Amino acid sequence: MTTEESDGALPSTIESICRRHGGREGPLLAILHDVQDTFGHIPDEAVRHIARTLNLTRAEVHGVVRFYTDFHAEPARAHQLKVCRAEACQAVGGRAVWAAAQALSAVPDGRVEIEPVYCLGNCPCGPSAQWNGRTLGRMTPERVHELVAAAEGGRPS
Ligand code: FES
Structure with missing residues (x-):
């Protein structure tokens, strides 16, 4: 998926990923891995949705994305x-x-x-x-x- 914001699939896909990991303890990393595998990076909209779902602040989710070098806030280069x-x-x-x-x-x-x-x-x-x-x-x-x-x-x- 390249321009996820334009096709409207991003919110429902992220919601589905969050639901899949919802019953786990400390699901943030698993959710971030799945979001990145799906979109190639962690879009801002995903951060908002994940924060709301897990009752975290956006800064907390951004902090985790920035801490681990394998997560990318921007689309990866070639x-x-x-x-x-x-x-x-x-x-x-x-x-x-x-x-x-x-x-x-x-x-x-x-x-x-x-x-x-x-x-x-x-x-x-x-x-x-x-x-x-x-x-x-x-x-x-x-x-x-x-x-x-x-x-x-x-x-x-
Ligand atoms: S220190 Fe560079 S590969 Fe081990």
């Missing part, structure tokens, strides 16, 4: 680059890889989402990153540039 920022990778050049990724993430309307992660279990091959779910080792700023340039269709970065 590609994801997760860069390891944990100690072992930082010690072998991870800071430069992260700096390159951050510089490239400033592309307006870019297709690549940059996200920090803290250990990908690939420490001996650091600096590590994950490109669309695939773990990569021995990352360099140049490799980051190549991946992002290819994803952006050769657009200069």
